[in-house]
Amino acid sequence: MTHHTVEKIGGTTMSQFDKVLDNILIGDRSGSQLYNRIIVVSAYGGVTDLLLEHKKNREQGVYALFSESDSSWTWSDAISKVSDHMCRINAELEPLGLDISFADRFVRERIEGVRSCLLDLTRLCSYGHFQLDEHLMTVREMLSAIGEAHSAHNTYQILSAQGINARFVDLSGWMETENLAFEEKIRQAFADIDLENELPIVTGYTQCREGLMDTYDRGYTEMTFSKVAVITEAREGIIHKEFHLSSADPKTVGEDKTIIIGGTNYDVSDQLSDLGMEAIHPQAAKGMRKSGIPLRIKNAFEPEHPGTLITSEYKSTEPRVEIIAGRNDVTLVECWDQDMVGHIDRDTDIMAHFTAFGLRSLAKDINANTITHYVSAPLNTIKKLSKAIKQSFPSADILIRKVALVSILGSNMNVPGILHEAVLALTEAGIDVHAIHKCMRPVGIQFVVDEELFQDAVKALHVKLLEEDC
Ligand SMILES: Nc1ncnc2c1ncn2[C@@H]1O[C@H](COP(=O)(O)OP(=O)(O)O)[C@@H](O)[C@H]1O
Ligand SMILES: N[C@@H](CC(=O)OP(=O)(O)O)C(=O)O
Numbered sequence: 211m212t213h214h215t216v217e218k219i220g221g222t223t224m225s226q227f228d229k230v231l232d233n234i235l236i237g238d239r240s241g242s243q244l245y246n247r248i249i250v251v252s253a254y255g256g257v258t259d260l261l262l263e264h265k266k267n268r269e270q271g272v273y274a275l276f277s278e279s280d281s282s283w284t285w286s287d288a289i290s291k292v293s294d295h296m297c298r299i300n301a302e303l304e305p306l307g308l309d310i311s312f313a314d315r316f317v318r319e320r321i322e323g324v325r326s327c328l329l330d331l332t333r334l335c336s337y338g339h340f341q342l343d344e345h346l347m348t349v350r351e352m353l354s355a356i357g358e359a360h361s362a363h364n365t366y367q368i369l370s371a372q373g374i375n376a377r378f379v380d381l382s383g384w385m386e387t388e389n390l391a392f393e394e395k396i397r398q399a400f401a402d403i404d405l406e407n408e409l410p411i412v413t414g415y416t417q418c419r420e421g422l423m424d425t426y427d428r429g430y431t432e433m434t435f436s437k438v439a440v441i442t443e444a445r446e447g448i449i450h451k452e453f454h455l456s457s458a459d460p461k462t463v464g465e466d467k468t469i470i471i472g473g474t475n476y477d478v479s480d481q482l483s484d485l486g487m488e489a490i491h492p493q494a495a496k497g498m499r500k501s502g503i504p505l506r507i508k509n510a511f512e513p514e515h516p517g518t519l520i521t522s523e524y525k526s527t528e529p530r531v532e533i534i535a536g537r538n539d540v541t542l543v544e545c546w547d548q549d550m551v552g553h554i555d556r557d558t559d560i561m562a563h564f565t566a567f568g569l570r571s572l573a574k575d576i577n578a579n580t581i582t583h584y585v586s587a588p589l590n591t592i593k594k595l596s597k598a599i600k601q602s603f604p605s606a607d608i609l610i611r612k613v614a615l616v617s618i619l620g621s622n623m624n625v626p627g628i629l630h631e632a633v634l635a636l637t638e639a640g641i642d643v644h645a646i647h648k649c650m651r652p653v654g655i656q657f658v659v660d661e662e663l664f665q666d667a668v669k670a671l672h673v674k675l676l677e678e679d680c
Contacts, residue, residue: 214246214405217448218435223510224361225255233513234450244374246405250412250435251365253357254299260292261353265428273353276328277346293321296360307371308364316363320356351423355382358415366411379410383417392418396441429491436494440501447498450510455489455518458534462665463672471532475524475621481654484572485617486537529624531675536616538664541592544582545599547606551579563598567591573647614664616657618671623652635674641667
């Protein structure tokens, strides 16, 4: 039984690197406590946004600018700004032992190498036979890789400067001609690493034949983390974040009111990932779940706290609600069509349009003549979707409306009358429930409420089901 852990450090946490050193990487550790770990790092917070596009407000990064075919050179100015931003990060890390000239040279080499590739690609496509859009996913992969290579290389350097036997494990594919499959790449990278005496610092981005971004897009770091844990047979995976996994968003209900979740299971974790509170990307969880590797979510700024342990087996001994989670960036698309009565495959036809627009349904209501899907996507995309559905079903009335989804979740929610209690909590707070989603498995109940009442709904449920019951 190996006894090493694989530990992922998120971007927001990486940006407070002095605390990462004290709380995660070194602190009061010595001897073998420093080793028997594999550290997978994300890019520093905000860097990938500059390289691609902003994860939340979609502000254009290098990739977004490059992929616009208006042949302007704004992308080149943008990548120069990324280079300068990375070197400013380096400068802030000099007091921790970073060799600035070496670190800046690393940044320039990667940035100018990618710039030269993109210039060559632009020239190649100008001849007409090569189509730019056939190469954009590769461009997206190449740009993403820079961020994680930067943070991993810096971390490796700083640890080495502090006398730790760190090892830079660069999975970004830089200057590699062999195009290995994901698992093979990881296997080869760790084949000759002595975990007892070396501390691997791994780029969260992996270049591989399958192309992580095509399938997982911005979840690639957790895919790398999960695959490394599975391939190296870790005893536990740890994700260091800047918060505890709590009974609700501390920013909504107040940090003093939330309860830190001590344990939960991958079923609850799956539900959370659809509600914008991703403990771990569900596909990344799948690998660890199937390998029986526990996942621990730790608060990087409270290293002494054990955090939340997520296993497949965990089930609360007493039936209870554990978490209130939700999201208000949701639009419902309701298709009411009395001509659908009796049709077997109407939803298949509707979902074909969702697939065409690359949209995933977060939840669904259905009855004899009405099918409603809940999606998170830009409104203009949803309007196009709605138009496409209407063209397929001219007799249908299509309603689109912004709403919020609020869920009560638990590893054992066999609480008699819990549905009544939850609806009562919302009603007493003056919040109408427009729809309810509940399956037979006692893991969650979801309420559809007005978008603007999202936070009130979370608070009302948290007070009634978690604070008053305590
Ligand atoms: N149940 C919850 N427990 C903790 N934080 C939550 C919860 N629900 C929502 N949040 C919010 O999620 C934020 C972290 O979002 P996330 O994107 O997962 O972090 P990161 O950027 O580190 O991956 C927290 O800062 C907190 O405001
Ligand atoms: N750095 C990438 C990958 C990532 O997962 O970051 P984080 O661990 O901060 O979510 C991004 O910003 O998308």
